[in-house]
Amino acid sequence: MLVDAFQSAIPMQDVPDHFSATKHQFEALYRSSIVRPLVPSSDRSSVRNVVFDRSKLDGLLEKVAKLPNTATAGQGTWHTISYAAQRGAGHFERIFRDVLEKSVPAYLHPEKCGNGAVIVDVASLINSAIALKNLPNYLVQKRASAGFFMSFQKISGIFAPINTASFGN
Structure with a gap:
């Protein structure tokens, strides 16, 4: 199984394209252990040799693909996760993790793919982030x-x- 995983592995520099993410978004997901390499790097110089299991990345994309369609989205200010993060709703990786764990309502934009297809209610996320900051x-x-x-x-x-x-x- 490990041999099969290595044969279909994706090099670190190609993962953002496979995941439809920017380099910075992917790095945030990597730092927060949402995406994990097949074999962790042992030191800084070995980072360029890090590869990721295609099946695990595809598993994350399948979770995203199972989100309800935007046609069922109710009232709200629905935008991408990166837009919400830029507007003060929280860090990209935290919002993405919450979407995967279904603790944040999210929908799938039918004309987009990957993490760019996930839309969240920006206003409600910002309001909850402001409430937490006031504690x-x-x-x-x-x-x-x-x-x-x-x-x-x-x-x-x-x-x-x-x-x-x-x-x-």
Whole structure:
């Protein structure tokens, strides 16, 4: 199986084209481990030899292709993820991950392909990003319905949820 993966592997410099992404968008997805190489680079000089499994990249594209069509999109300001990120809705890779995890409503533009086909409601994303930025800068604990504490810690302008079952009740 690994031999087959290497035979159909895509070199790092060709992945943005395969994924219909810009170089910077791909680098952000790579840094955040949304796309992973077959064999991680061991040092900085070996980055040019990094290859990606075509089937895993195609799997991500299949998830994107399964999004509902824009015809079912309701009211809202629907634009691409990169447009939303440029307008203050959050980092591209975070929005993309949220779309894949279905925690952000997203639709597929039928005339586009790859990540450029994904559209999100920019206004609602910006409003939720503004609400998170207005929270205090320190660790905020909120009682979750499952009986454990859900904590939010501000990390470089973004609040990241942290499950902490050891805090007690």
